[in-house]
Amino acid sequence: METHKSFQENLVTYLMGELPAEDTRALELHLRSCSDCAARLKAYRATLEAAEAVPDVEPSPNYVQRTLEAAQSAQAAHEQFLQNEAAQRFAAAEESLLAPAPAPRQSLTYRIARLVAFAGAVIIVFLATSSIIDNEMPPAGRGQTHETTGPEEEIADAEETRAFPLVPPERMPREVWDLKDIPMIQTPPLEIEPEKELAYAMPPFPGIRELHVLRANIPNPAYRSRIDWQEKKKAMWQAAGGHTASAIERRQAIVRGLWWLARHQDTDGKWDAANFSDHCPRSQKCADSHAPVLSNEGVTAAALLAMLGDGHTPSRGKFRAHVARGVQWLQSRQQPDGSIGEIRYAGKHFLLCHAMAAAALAETYGMTGEARYQVAAQKAANYLLRHNVDAADAQSRLIAANIGVAAVRMAALGAAEIARLDIPRDSAEATAMIFAKAARSSSTAYTYPGDGTTRVMITAGMLALLNPTGKPDESLLAGERPRLRENPPDWDKNGQAYWLCGSIITKKDGGRIWRRWNRAIQKAMISHQRKSGHAIGSWQANDPSSRLGGRVFSTALSILALETPYR
Amino acid sequence: MLEFQQTDNEDAFTELVGKYQKPLINFFYRLVWNEQQAEDLSQEVFCRVFVHRKSYKAKAKFSTYLFRIARNLWIDHYRSQGKMPRFASLSAPAGKDGDELIDCIPAPQSSEAPAVQSDIAMMLRKALEQLSEEQRLTFTLAKDQGMKYAEIAETLRVPVGTVRSRMHSAVRKLQKLLRDQTE
Numbered sequence: 001m002e003t004h005k006s007f008q009e010n011l012v013t014y015l016m017g018e019l020p021a022e023d024t025r026a027l028e029l030h031l032r033s034c035s036d037c038a039a040r041l042k043a044y045r046a047t048l049e050a051a052e053a054v055p056d057v058e059p060s061p062n063y064v065q066r067t068l069e070a071a072q073s074a075q076a077a078h079e080q081f082l083q084n085e086a087a088q089r090f091a092a093a094e095e096s097l098l099a100p101a102p103a104p105r106q107s108l109t110y111r112i113a114r115l116v117a118f119a120g121a122v123i124i125v126f127l128a129t130s131s132i133i134d135n136e137m138p139p140a141g142r143g144q145t146h147e148t149t150g151p152e153e154e155i156a157d158a159e160e161t162r163a164f165p166l167v168p169p170e171r172m173p174r175e176v177w178d179l180k181d182i183p184m185i186q187t188p189p190l191e192i193e194p195e196k197e198l199a200y201a202m203p204p205f206p207g208i209r210e211l212h213v214l215r216a217n218i219p220n221p222a223y224r225s226r227i228d229w230q231e232k233k234k235a236m237w238q239a240a241g242g243h244t245a246s247a248i249e250r251r252q253a254i255v256r257g258l259w260w261l262a263r264h265q266d267t268d269g270k271w272d273a274a275n276f277s278d279h280c281p282r283s284q285k286c287a288d289s290h291a292p293v294l295s296n297e298g299v300t301a302a303a304l305l306a307m308l309g310d311g312h313t314p315s316r317g318k319f320r321a322h323v324a325r326g327v328q329w330l331q332s333r334q335q336p337d338g339s340i341g342e343i344r345y346a347g348k349h350f351l352l353c354h355a356m357a358a359a360a361l362a363e364t365y366g367m368t369g370e371a372r373y374q375v376a377a378q379k380a381a382n383y384l385l386r387h388n389v390d391a392a393d394a395q396s397r398l399i400a401a402n403i404g405v406a407a408v409r410m411a412a413l414g415a416a417e418i419a420r421l422d423i424p425r426d427s428a429e430a431t432a433m434i435f436a437k438a439a440r441s442s443s444t445a446y447t448y449p450g451d452g453t454t455r456v457m458i459t460a461g462m463l464a465l466l467n468p469t470g471k472p473d474e475s476l477l478a479g480e481r482p483r484l485r486e487n488p489p490d491w492d493k494n495g496q497a498y499w500l501c502g503s504i505i506t507k508k509d510g511g512r513i514w515r516r517w518n519r520a521i522q523k524a525m526i527s528h529q530r531k532s533g534h535a536i537g538s539w540q541a542n543d544p545s546s547r548l549g550g551r552v553f554s555t556a557l558s559i560l561a562l563e564t565p566y567r
Numbered sequence: 568m569l570e571f572q573q574t575d576n577e578d579a580f581t582e583l584v585g586k587y588q589k590p591l592i593n594f595f596y597r598l599v600w601n602e603q604q605a606e607d608l609s610q611e612v613f614c615r616v617f618v619h620r621k622s623y624k625a626k627a628k629f630s631t632y633l634f635r636i637a638r639n640l641w642i643d644h645y646r647s648q649g650k651m652p653r654f655a656s657l658s659a660p661a662g663k664d665g666d667e668l669i670d671c672i673p674a675p676q677s678s679e680a681p682a683v684q685s686d687i688a689m690m691l692r693k694a695l696e697q698l699s700e701e702q703r704l705t706f707t708l709a710k711d712q713g714m715k716y717a718e719i720a721e722t723l724r725v726p727v728g729t730v731r732s733r734m735h736s737a738v739r740k741l742q743k744l745l746r747d748q749t750e
Contacts, residue, residue: 009732009735011735012731012734012735012738012739013716013731013734013735015738016709016716016734018715018716018731043742043746044738044739044742046742047738047741047742047745048710048738050687050690050691050745051691051706051710051711051741053687053688053691054597054688054691054692054711055688056589056593057592057593057596057602057605058589059588059589059592059606060602060606063584063588063592063606063610064581064584064585064588065581066610067581067584067588067610067613067614068577068580068581068584070610070613070614071580071613071614071616071617071618072617074614074615074617074618075617075618078618321603
């Protein structure tokens with residue numbers, strides 16, 4: 001005898017056409033008299049119909065061919081694995097054959113006596129260690145490693161130099177580092193060269209992980225701290241002064257920033273400096289109060305540098321599709337002479353935009369080691385080398401814009417050198433020195449006419465003085481460092497461009513100045529990152545240099561400044 | 568499959584891929600809601616079929632065999648990613664103003680992301696993510712792949728009665744979640 005409840009439990013099976021004929025008849029009879037079951041049936045039917053609202057997706061073009069290639073590669077990897085395993089088994093067998101015969105079996109009494117002696121030794125060692133720890137620990141606050149009295153300065157330094165790590169890495173929330181708290185991003189299929197398709201298609205799953213790793217190998221150790229999340233975490237942790245919570249906060253700010261960038265990229269790969277808000281819902285436009293003057297090439301390069309800085313390349317990382325598209329677009333904008341973009345669009349900021357694009361291409365090549373980026377990156381660097389700032393030019397046009405451009409140019413050449421592109425060292429160093437002498441010889445070297453602030457250009461100028469090998473011209477920098485100390489990052493007083501340049505310089509200096517600078521940046525930035533709406537993750541530009549490229553540019557600069565510890 | 572197993576003929580394999588690519592991609596798509604990842608996962612299934620073709624025994628239907636591999640891969644993937652925080656976090660507040668992460672999912676830029684094109688699809692997606700792992704698998708196989716309960720039971724290696732009860736629980740929960748969202 002079926003009950004009301006059992007009829008209810010049959011409703012879904014009935015709707016799915018899986019109920020036996022006899023039960024179906026009984027249920028249909030019951031439905032005529034039971035309004036509750038009839039109502040449930042109606043609701044379940046509506047639910048199942050609603051499930052059809054999710055439309056099917058179509059396989060991407062060449063799916064079958066790509067799958068065949070992936071399968072063949074997986075087969076090769078599997079065979080290699082079997083061969084290795086067989087070789088290992090053989091070696092183990094050989095070793096056991098060559099090993100000496102096992103010792104004769106000992107008596108039970110002897111083995112028990114040995115076990116008891118071992119346990120006794122362990123207990124003695126444990127007790128001794130405990131008493132040592134108890135004696136060494138201060139009576140209160142066992143975790144404290146610094147004195148709580150003394151000058152404030154010393155306490156701050158003691159905090160900074162506290163033994164690292166304070167909290168073991170495994171206690172850090174993984175999702176913060178792995179971007180797992182961010183939903184996967186829908187990306188249109190890319191047009192990729194056939195030989196690279198497999199690498200894109202390869203997910204990091206057991207069985208073909210070896211292949212994935214092989215393809216994602218990073219040839220240049222200079223980028224290890226970006227790629228290796230343990231290294232990245234350690235660097236960020238140290239930069240955050242050992243305070244785990246602030247390191248997490250910083251990481252979240254970076255992730256949200258990158259995500260904002262990802263959501264505002266055009267399908268062709270570029271970031272549109274002026275029209276990026278086309279990607280925003282009508283009611284939640286990520287508005288900008290200033291019209292950008294930098295070209296799309298420059299802004300795209302800045303956004304790419306922010307993504308590359310966090311270890312995302314065209315073939316690895318959560319944002320690999322975005323980086324791949326962006327780099328592809330930059331390459332498509334390269335002119336035969338190596339320049340990226342067109343002067344008629346970028347105007348006087350053309351060289352600045354080109355230098356940023358050159359840096360992005362150089363980093364892409366450096367991080368992937370792929371030949372297809374090498375040509376574009378080398379051509380872009382060559383263009384920079386050809387358009388040198390010679391002594392006469394620097395003397396005659398010693399305005400701040402040139403200092404800023406020269407700074408970015410030097411940074412781009414530095415990136416090219418790190419990426420192992422062919423950069424004549426004497427040329428880059430000579431440029432830096434010529435520029436440095438020119439800057440020193442003029443009393444107006446670090447001023448920015450009509451702007452009111454000189455700090456951005458002070459730091460930009462200082463950055464220009466640092467040659468690509470990272471050795472600053474001490475005679476020039478010594479007089480400028482106090483200015484950086486006196487003007488730490490402050491949202492109301494200075495802006496992102498200044499912070500980024502200052503970060504690069506103070507990081508090279510290291511020590512207390514770097515840690516203080518870094519903490520000040522964190523304080524200034526994290527509280528001013530947008531935390532809600534569609535603009536979540538972005539930063540508004542807050543100085544004239546950052547305003548040049550609008551919100552995309554200011555967000556990219558902010559991310560780059562936050563990434564400095566591991567970039 | 569048998570032809571491919573016996574002859575190692577690549578054409579037979581590509582024919583197999585051509586036949587099952589869409590069901591498999593859509594199966595994963597309804598679990599991960601990401602086309603690229605769905606393709607990657609489906610490709611991995613075909614790779615496993617290719618590599619382990621000799622171990623296939625023609626006792627069950629090939630589709631059952633295929634979806635069993637898919638199910639195992641999904642479980643591996645699920646476990647390798649912990650508890651898949653993005654499912655839970657889609658409805659978690661992302662900002663102080665109560666914005667949810669799901670509100671920040673990029674809008675579809677082309678026809679490649681059709682699932683988010685309608686409110687119903689989005690509601691359904693949110694609701695499906697609330698189901699348990701086994702309920703989602705059962706529901707997806709039954710509703711989207713059109714599998715019979717017996718086939719699902721064989722794929723998931725559970726009794727038919729379990730499939731029935733999982734399906735019943737899944738639909739009941741979905742109905743409740745959808746009703747809550749529309750109210």
